[in-house]
Amino acid sequence: MSAIPYDTLRPMLRDQRILLVGGAGFIGHNLALELARMGATVQIVDNLMVNSLIENAFAGEQDTVQRTAYRNFLNERFALLRAEGVSLRNADARLLVDLSRVFEEFQPTKVVHLAAIASAVDANAEPGLCFDLQLITLRNTLELVRPKVDQINQVMFLSSSTVYGDFKGDSVDETTFPRPEGIYANAKFMGERLVRTYRRQYGLGVTVVRPSALYGERCISRRVSQMFIENALTGKPLLLEGGGDGRLDFTYIKDLVQGQVRALALHGGPEQSNTFNLTYGDARTIADIAAIVRDIVPEAILEERPRAVEKPIRGTLSTERAKRILGFEPEYDIESGYRRYCAWYVDAWRRAEREANLT
Ligand SMILES: NC(=O)c1ccc[n+]([C@@H]2O[C@H](COP(=O)([O-])OP(=O)(O)OC[C@H]3O[C@@H](n4cnc5c(N)ncnc54)[C@H](O)[C@@H]3O)[C@@H](O)[C@H]2O)c1
Numbered sequence: 001m002s003a004i005p006y007d008t009l010r011p012m013l014r015d016q017r018i019l020l021v022g023g024a025g026f027i028g029h030n031l032a033l034e035l036a037r038m039g040a041t042v043q044i045v046d047n048l049m050v051n052s053l054i055e056n057a058f059a060g061e062q063d064t065v066q067r068t069a070y071r072n073f074l075n076e077r078f079a080l081l082r083a084e085g086v087s088l089r090n091a092d093a094r095l096l097v098d099l100s101r102v103f104e105e106f107q108p109t110k111v112v113h114l115a116a117i118a119s120a121v122d123a124n125a126e127p128g129l130c131f132d133l134q135l136i137t138l139r140n141t142l143e144l145v146r147p148k149v150d151q152i153n154q155v156m157f158l159s160s161s162t163v164y165g166d167f168k169g170d171s172v173d174e175t176t177f178p179r180p181e182g183i184y185a186n187a188k189f190m191g192e193r194l195v196r197t198y199r200r201q202y203g204l205g206v207t208v209v210r211p212s213a214l215y216g217e218r219c220i221s222r223r224v225s226q227m228f229i230e231n232a233l234t235g236k237p238l239l240l241e242g243g244g245d246g247r248l249d250f251t252y253i254k255d256l257v258q259g260q261v262r263a264l265a266l267h268g269g270p271e272q273s274n275t276f277n278l279t280y281g282d283a284r285t286i287a288d289i290a291a292i293v294r295d296i297v298p299e300a301i302l303e304e305r306p307r308a309v310e311k312p313i314r315g316t317l318s319t320e321r322a323k324r325i326l327g328f329e330p331e332y333d334i335e336s337g338y339r340r341y342c343a344w345y346v347d348a349w350r351r352a353e354r355e356a357n358l359t
Contacts, residue, residue: 004266018108018110020042020111021113026220027114027253035264036086044081056070066230069351093137094137100140103148115137117129138157142194149270154272158209158211159189160211162182163178164317166313172318174318205268208276209256210275210276212314225341229297229345233345233349240287241305242306244286244288244304247286247314248283248315250337252332259322292338
């Protein structure tokens with residue numbers, strides 16, 4: 001039982017107006033829903049350029065069932081947001097003038113920055129775009145907060161566990177020196193440094209969040225946790241590089257969101273800065289999640305492959321700081337969270353199959 005019961009956070013969020021930049025995506029819409037349920041007023045600004053309905057409608061390689069399933073996930077996001085009273089502005093945060101209009105109209109008290117190409121592989125393939133989506137949008141956000149430090153008490157920046165680079169030893173904590181590799185991780189590290197610099201120079205209140213290997217309902221980012229269950233359902237093999245011994249700190253979206261809500265509610269305002277690992281806090285192997293998939297879909301095909309030479313070495317992120325300061329209590333190991341997500345995916349897929357066959 002946490003020393004800071006979750007429900008006691010409500011009064012701290014009730015008067016907050018929280019703007020989520022890049023908030024229509026996987027993390028953003030889940031965070032928006034929870035913040036609205038906790039009593040905050042929430043506005044999303046997103047240009048819907050990543051994993052959007054339009055991208056889904058015109059993506060070349062998708063089959064009809066996959067297209068239908070993903071369309072359902074996206075429509076469900078919007079329906080849930082509408083039902084919770086979250087508003088969404090379709091605008092590009094790279095354009096200062098457009099973002100500035102959103103700030104003027106909404107008058108936020110807190111801003112969460114999420115815009116990015118959220119996949120390291122895709123970002124590394126398009127370095128210029130990665131730079132623009134992560135850093136130009138962040139620059140605009142910080143520049144709009146800077147003259148309003150009295151009114152906007154916190155900026156939360158979504159960084160990544162990839163800033164640590166190859167993990168050495170059993171786990172990393174927030175005092176581990178970052179050694180980011182590649183464009184995605186380096187842009188995240190630059191973002192962290194920018195945010196902290198704005199705290200030092202201009203007195204912003206800031207929080208840096210480092211999540212890892214998220215999975216959960218309505219995610220269409222096609223990471224291994226999603227691809228495994230989808231491949232199992234479509235007769236494609238689950239590829240286990242090096243026998244699947246690579247370890248990741250798989251984290252259910254509900255755990256991340258709980259930590260973010262705590263970090264937003266308990267923040268001390270201007271001048272305060274903190275960095276938190278927000279993960280389940282126990283790295284598990286790729287083979288472990290494949291075993292759960294096979295348990296749920298017994299006909300799943302597991303195929304071993306040679307280890308990729310340049311695969312990053314990952315592992316556990318210690319969450320002791322978040323537990324101590326925020327009362328963070330991650331609840332879902334993969335046996336509970338990933339199993340629950342897979343069961344949801346099977347239902348959603350079967351529904352999409354029925355709908356696709358009707359059209
Ligand atoms: N999902 C993970 O496992 C994970 C792990 C570590 C860090 N992160 C970070 O968390 C953040 C959110 O990740 P996610 O999984 O929700 O990704 P996502 O792709 O689902 O969401 C990102 C959103 O940003 C929006 N966006 C991009 N450029 C924009 C722009 N110029 N203006 C307005 N909106 C824009 C996209 O349209 C999208 O809706 C990202 O910064 C990501 O790097 C994610």
